[in-house]
Amino acid sequence: MPTIEDVAKLAGVSIATVSRVINGSGYVSEKTRYKVWKAIEELGYKPEISAKLLASKGKLFNIHVFASKRILSPLQSNGILGEFYGVIIRAIEENCGRLGMNVELKMLENFFESNGADGYIFIGGDLSEKTLKEIKSRKKPFVLVDHYIPGERVDCVISDGYDGALYATNYLISKGFRRIVHIHGPLHPYGFKMRYDGYKDAMEKAGLMPRFYECDDTEEGTRKVIDIMLNSYGTPEAIFTSNDSIAFWTIKRLKEHGIRVPEDVSVIGFDDIVDAENFDPPLTTLRVFKYEMGCLACKRLHELLTGINPHPVRILVFTQFVKRKSTK
Amino acid sequence: MPTIEDVAKLAGVSIATVSRVINGSGYVSEKTRYKVWKAIEELGYKPEISAKLLASKGKLFNIHVFASKRILSPLQSNGILGEFYGVIIRAIEENCGRLGMNVELKMLENFFESNGADGYIFIGGDLSEKTLKEIKSRKKPFVLVDHYIPGERVDCVISDGYDGALYATNYLISKGFRRIVHIHGPLHPYGFKMRYDGYKDAMEKAGLMPRFYECDDTEEGTRKVIDIMLNSYGTPEAIFTSNDSIAFWTIKRLKEHGIRVPEDVSVIGFDDIVDAENFDPPLTTLRVFKYEMGCLACKRLHELLTGINPHPVRILVFTQFVKRKSTK
Numbered sequence A, B: 001m002p003t004i005e006d007v008a009k010l011a012g013v014s015i016a017t018v019s020r021v022i023n024g025s026g027y028v029s030e031k032t033r034y035k036v037w038k039a040i041e042e043l044g045y046k047p048e049i050s051a052k053l054l055a056s057k058g059k060l061f062n063i064h065v066f067a068s069k070r071i072l073s074p075l076q077s078n079g080i081l082g083e084f085y086g087v088i089i090r091a092i093e094e095n096c097g098r099l100g101m102n103v104e105l106k107m108l109e110n111f112f113e114s115n116g117a118d119g120y121i122f123i124g125g126d127l128s129e130k131t132l133k134e135i136k137s138r139k140k141p142f143v144l145v146d147h148y149i150p151g152e153r154v155d156c157v158i159s160d161g162y163d164g165a166l167y168a169t170n171y172l173i174s175k176g177f178r179r180i181v182h183i184h185g186p187l188h189p190y191g192f193k194m195r196y197d198g199y200k201d202a203m204e205k206a207g208l209m210p211r212f213y214e215c216d217d218t219e220e221g222t223r224k225v226i227d228i229m230l231n232s233y234g235t236p237e238a239i240f241t242s243n244d245s246i247a248f249w250t251i252k253r254l255k256e257h258g259i260r261v262p263e264d265v266s267v268i269g270f271d272d273i274v275d276a277e278n279f280d281p282p283l284t285t286l287r288v289f290k291y292e293m294g295c296l297a298c299k300r301l302h303e304l305l306t307g308i309n310p311h312p313v314r315i316l317v318f319t320q321f322v323k324r325k326s327t328k
Helices: A004-011 A016-021 A030-043 A051-056 A068-076 A084-098 A107-113 A131-135 A161-174 A190-205 A219-232 A244-256 A274-278 A290-307 B003-009 B013-021 B030-043 B052-057 B069-078 B084-098 B108-113 B129-137 B161-174 B190-205 B217-232 B246-254 B274-276 B290-305
Strands: A061-067 A100-107 A117-124 A142-145 A154-159 A182-183 A212-214 A238-241 A266-268 A285-287 A313-317 A321-323 B061-067 B101-107 B120-125 B142-145 B157-159 B180-184 B212-214 B238-241 B266-270 B285-287 B311-316 B319-322
Touching: A004 A016, A004 A030, A016 A030, A030 B084, A051 B084, A051 B266, A061 A084, A061 A107, A061 A290, A068 A084, A068 A100, A084 A117, A084 A290, A084 B030, A100 A107, A100 A190, A100 B101, A107 A244, A142 A290, A142 B274, A154 A290, A154 B052, A161 A182, A161 A190, A161 A238, A161 A266, A161 A321, A182 A190, A182 A219, A182 A244, A212 B061, A219 B238, A238 A244, A244 A266, A244 A274, A266 B013, A321 B142, A321 B212, B003 B030, B061 B084, B061 B108, B061 B290, B069 B084, B069 B101, B069 B190, B084 B101, B084 B120, B084 B290, B101 B108, B101 B212, B101 B290, B108 B129, B120 B290, B142 B290, B157 B161, B157 B190, B157 B290, B161 B190, B161 B266, B161 B285, B161 B319, B180 B190, B180 B217, B180 B246, B212 B217, B217 B246, B238 B246, B246 B266, B246 B274, B290 B311
Parallel strands: A061 A100, A061 A117, A117 A142, A142 A154, A154 A313, A182 A212, A182 A238, A238 A266, B061 B101, B061 B120, B120 B142, B142 B157, B157 B311, B180 B212, B180 B238, B238 B266
Antiparallel strands: A285 A321, A313 B311, B285 B319
């Protein structure tokens, strides 16, 4: 039986290089990779699965899951059922066990004092630059959920706000609407920005003028921009909002102006929060797959811990359009 | 030992629903999911791994990999070593075997006559609407590589052009450049568009004016827009291009005008093609991880075939900045 040493010899490279090629870990030039696979083929060598993976058989990894106080406090007082981050946390707790990972949920604010973990999951967008630096310096695998840091090449799982917003806007256009407005929250963190881009690209592709009003993601702020919009732009045919809460406040304010949804204006939200189907009218929206995001984060972290596909990726989870009564 | 029937009974749902919850396949409401996991916990039921996965143990899946004639012909005549799509194809061939998948490489133009596959991988952006419709109608798992179709919710693996372009532009800005131009190819298919967006967002965030010149991704076209740029805008401090070929033609044309790279203008490409290090000067660029893209596509298809994380995702593979001599 040929060994890894035989392969290294025939290919004229080190054993470490052969191992990198087999496990897909670390950079190997195209040429070297080709030589190694050629040698493997010629010798009929059967590569073992990742040494890291073998070493990990039966091993229980300790995973620390961090979320900020802002996220954890309401979950602890109201119970986590159905809440956005509650669902993600439950998905992580439920799935890590099956993958041989032991989970501890911790407060992000205490990250600097924590130790003893084999890997980390960070939930939400509250990572400071200082914390990110500390995380990186620990040289342990980690995955962000519901957060992406542009230009940092950090593994993360987020919902595909671009694709969902594009779909929703195209839907409105296909229904014959032309005067379609986007009411959005702050464009940092990245979540609202992706939705903004999807709306903009769909409008421009259809030859329509995108029209934006920015609010601060509060009821008071939404009321204000709705008033500004009605004053300057008039009543649009349809409104697409950054999230379901803004949609809810928008519909409420429109009603106070005597404008009916969906008869006068169609409204689409984003997220499909638990209450969306109980709105008056029930809200047409994009469903975000929170549970799936948690599952994928566990899976990805497990891959990193076992040395499979170690090159960093950004995983975007597609949303699903849910048609209810707030659109004509 | 508690069974799946016991769980279904206690949770008050069907066995199929319990199975969907356990395998994370198909839609289950948050509430139901919670009831099922509660029942599992109370009973101490140990969920088996996916039934699909069990059934697949030792099974060899037949995978058909499709690429268009445009992609395959040059590979067949020039040999595939090092070519962009050649590397992706090799990665797929090498990795499918290890995952118990039998691969056949086929011409996309013959897709309608093909049959007998358990799943498909499609390489590149040449899918027509008609072909996509036929693919979907076959109800087999499939993954696109180096192609994303906005709004279609189709599993795909692409390189993260947005993140790479943003990184490159931020790099130029950090070096003190202000007059940074983007020379780009057609914004369909989606690849160049993501790079365009990354450049634009980085410029705007820094308070700089983005400046675009569109060419047709040929040498002749690039010459023309360089001349137009020099005439109307003057000599920029730096140029970021959609890909390495455009960078190469740009540098060539600048030289003909007596403009030196990097002394007068810094240039950054995208892709890190095999020739990039042999350019004069050697090209600073973003490396696209073609081999890793192929590996991830195999892995993703295998997950879909075995019922793991079946919700569709878009996987973006981060690029890596490679500093050579074309930037100061």
